[in-house]
Amino acid sequence: MQQFDSDINCVELYGGVGTIGLHVSDMVASLLSSDENPNNSRCFYDSVRALPPDIQSRLVYRQLNAADMVSSDPELFKKCQVLIVDPPRKGLDDEVVHYLCKEGWKTMKLVVYVSCGFQAFQRDCDMLLKSGKWRVEFAEGYLLFPGSDAIETLAFFVPLV
Numbered sequence: 001m002q003q004f005d006s007d008i009n010c011v012e013l014y015g016g017v018g019t020i021g022l023h024v025s026d027m028v029a030s031l032l033s034s035d036e037n038p039n040n041s042r043c044f045y046d047s048v049r050a051l052p053p054d055i056q057s058r059l060v061y062r063q064l065n066a067a068d069m070v071s072s073d074p075e076l077f078k079k080c081q082v083l084i085v086d087p088p089r090k091g092l093d094d095e096v097v098h099y100l101c102k103e104g105w106k107t108m109k110l111v112v113y114v115s116c117g118f119q120a121f122q123r124d125c126d127m128l129l130k131s132g133k134w135r136v137e138f139a140e141g142y143l144l145f146p147g148s149d150a151i152e153t154l155a156f157f158v159p160l161v
Contacts, residue, residue, distance in 0.1 A: 008109075011076065012084040013066040013096060017043035020084055020114060022059070025051065030058045032076065036065035067095035077104065084112045091120025101131035110137075111157040121153050128157055135160050 008028045012021035015033035017040045025031050033044060044061040051059075062069070066087070070077065077099065085092060100111065111134070115121035128134040139155040 008081045009079045010082040010084065011069075011080045012086075013069055014085055014087045015044075015061075016040055016086065018047060018059075018061065020086055020112075022047055022051075024082075024084075025055050025059055028058065028082065030060070032060045032062060034062040034064050034066070034069050036063065038063055065093070067093040070095050070099045074103075078107055080104075080107065081109045082112065083108055083110070084114070086114040087117075087120070089117030089120060091115070091117060092124045097124055097127050100128060101133055105131075105133035105159040105161070108159060113153075113155045113157060115153040115155070116150065118151060118153060121155070125155065133159060 010021065010024065010028040010031045012018065012031065012033040015021055015035045016037070017035075018033040021031050021033045022044075041061050041063055048056050048059050064072070066085070070093075083100075083104065085096065087093075087096075100108075104111075111128075113121065113124070115124075125136065129136070134157045137156040137158045139153065141151045141153050144150065144152050
C-alpha cells in the first residue's frame, strides 16, 4: 500500500453522516463530506464535536449530492488527493465516473470505493479501468451483516502514472 503524509485533502461523496470519512479524520489535513440528505449534517457535526479540537477544525459537511459536488466545485477537486465514495446500490453517478476518468486521475492518489451493490460496482470498476487512468490496488468483499447475503466490496483505485 502507498503511504501518505498528513497534507492530504480528502473528499467523501455519498458520505451519509460521515461514518467512513470521520474514521480517517486524524490522518488528513482536511475532510469535506457530502450527502444530499438534509438530516445528515446534524449527525455529522454531533460526531465532530466529540473529536479533539485540532481535528474538528479540519472537518466540513456539505449538503449536496455527489453529481452536483463534482460539477459545482472544480477547485475543491483539484486539491483532493483522496476520494472516498460509498454510493447506494445503483453505484456512482455518471458525473462522478466521468470526472474520475477525465480529470480526477490527475491529482488524486487514491479512490476508496465502498460498494453495497456488486453489479453497480462491477460496472463502475469496468469504466474506471477501461479509461486507462486507474488500476485496482486492492479489492475484497466483506459480510458486514451476518445472517444476510449483503456483501460489501471495498476497493482501492490508484492512478496509472
